[in-house]
Amino acid sequence: MFISTGKCEGLGECVKACPTKAIRMIDGKAFSCITCGACMEACPNKAIRRNRYGGYFVDRAKCNACGICERTCPVNSIKIEDGVVWGICARCGLCVDSCPLGARVDAFDLIEDRQLQFLESLNLAVRPPVKRRPVKHEASRVNVVTDTDRCTLCRRCQYYCPTGAIIVETDTESVCTECRVCQDVCPVGAIKDLEIDPEKCTLCLKCLRECPSRAIYLDDFAVKIRKSPEGAAGSIVSCLNCGLCAERCERGALRMVDGKLRHDPTLCRDCEDEPCLDVCPVGTLRMVDGELRGYCVSCGRCVQACDVSEARSFRTVKWDGSVSEDCISCGICAEICPEDAITLRRGSIEVDTDHCILCEKCGIHCPADAIPRTTMRKRRIKEGFTLIDPGLCIGCGLCMELCPEDAISRDEDGRMIVDDDKCIYCGACSNICPARAVIFEREFDERKVS
Numbered sequence: 001m002f003i004s005t006g007k008c009e010g011l012g013e014c015v016k017a018c019p020t021k022a023i024r025m026i027d028g029k030a031f032s033c034i035t036c037g038a039c040m041e042a043c044p045n046k047a048i049r050r051n052r053y054g055g056y057f058v059d060r061a062k063c064n065a066c067g068i069c070e071r072t073c074p075v076n077s078i079k080i081e082d083g084v085v086w087g088i089c090a091r092c093g094l095c096v097d098s099c100p101l102g103a104r105v106d107a108f109d110l111i112e113d114r115q116l117q118f119l120e121s122l123n124l125a126v127r128p129p130v131k132r133r134p135v136k137h138e139a140s141r142v143n144v145v146t147d148t149d150r151c152t153l154c155r156r157c158q159y160y161c162p163t164g165a166i167i168v169e170t171d172t173e174s175v176c177t178e179c180r181v182c183q184d185v186c187p188v189g190a191i192k193d194l195e196i197d198p199e200k201c202t203l204c205l206k207c208l209r210e211c212p213s214r215a216i217y218l219d220d221f222a223v224k225i226r227k228s229p230e231g232a233a234g235s236i237v238s239c240l241n242c243g244l245c246a247e248r249c250e251r252g253a254l255r256m257v258d259g260k261l262r263h264d265p266t267l268c269r270d271c272e273d274e275p276c277l278d279v280c281p282v283g284t285l286r287m288v289d290g291e292l293r294g295y296c297v298s299c300g301r302c303v304q305a306c307d308v309s310e311a312r313s314f315r316t317v318k319w320d321g322s323v324s325e326d327c328i329s330c331g332i333c334a335e336i337c338p339e340d341a342i343t344l345r346r347g348s349i350e351v352d353t354d355h356c357i358l359c360e361k362c363g364i365h366c367p368a369d370a371i372p373r374t375t376m377r378k379r380r381i382k383e384g385f386t387l388i389d390p391g392l393c394i395g396c397g398l399c400m401e402l403c404p405e406d407a408i409s410r411d412e413d414g415r416m417i418v419d420d421d422k423c424i425y426c427g428a429c430s431n432i433c434p435a436r437a438v439i440f441e442r443e444f445d446e447r448k449v450s
Helices: 013-017 038-042 068-072 094-098 107-121 156-160 181-185 206-210 244-248 275-279 301-305 332-336 361-365 398-402 428-432
Strands: 002-004 023-026 029-032 048-050 056-058 079-081 084-086 104-106 139-146 166-170 216-218 223-225 234-238 254-257 260-263 286-288 291-293 312-319 342-345 348-351 377-388 408-410 416-418 438-448
Touching (some): 002 029, 013 023, 013 094, 038 068, 139 234, 156 234, 156 301, 181 206, 301 312, 361 377, 377 428, 398 428, 428 438
Antiparallel strands (some): 002 104, 023 029, 048 056, 166 234, 286 291, 408 416
16 A cells, blocks of 8 residues: 655645545545455445556446445545545555655555565565565577678578578569579589679579579570669568477477577477467478478578678677666566566566566567567557546546557546557556556557668
């Protein structure tokens, strides 16, 4: 619950700020609902529910103002006015923000701080299991990373990858990307500096068949290369070696051995829904002619084949759970994290780096690009809808304050409304709402990022 400390001088700013009238002045001090839950247990209509922040809210569509909650409240906080129940704290936190003296505090924080002080005084290295705090470690993994500033998208690494774990997508088709694979495979050395010597060429057409970009063609018994003066633009995506596919593999055909992915095709069988493919965060894992492709075995062949300095290299990727100031607390990262390693907090997130496997799904889906990632794969919100239920909304305005697009406002009657033309369906309003009044759905669209 929220309580008033000795700093309270009875200014009443918290009373004005409380959207549910759950705070009242008694002898010059602010007192409020203690969020004990007795009202919810006593309600015969199940109209009072608990939210994710430990507070309670009233579903006015179910409430018939019978008054049982009012009579049950142990601190006489609940009152019924014109058929509307008031006095139940939703733990929105507006009272804390409104107090100019800092006299309103979360009792949970206060209790935990005092417990920590007590344990420290006893020199005990034990943390009370009251509330999880951010873990200060780092999550790490080793994999082959592409330096996108150096990479020329030539497709050379894609060609030499033995498991098809690299996918290069360009905005041009059938145009030479200067990968020089044709020079490597030509049996008579007829190609040099991407020029074909017709005197040496035997028309074996191996270069035509092996060209990753399909830029080589035959014209009247002459092999030619289709070139572009501007070069290619696009993206490169490769397996992150996160091991998520191995975790989900039903047959045990994928396994992490000493931090490296290994696959036994003799164990690979047809699975319902192919769970290993569905969980791949970057989409490289796929079935090709009945064979599993797209998993990195850390052989380093792409690093050896790449002749652009440090464009592909083995690196240790680390993340301490920090995000940029662009974070809008939408909660998508916590929603899609396959390891439940992310917890949403008001204005921030907490990351349990002991459980994080750095699959980067959070960064791939983050609409504000506030979470770091090494892959160029990105998923954007394509469409959706957002609706605020007036029967549940307590009018606190937290959704309006948090909305990154200013898509929420009050109408003439003070009700919260959503501007569909501005809404990006990020879900920040739904996660901050203490009354669960926001109903929304979203659909992601995958697209490459240059």
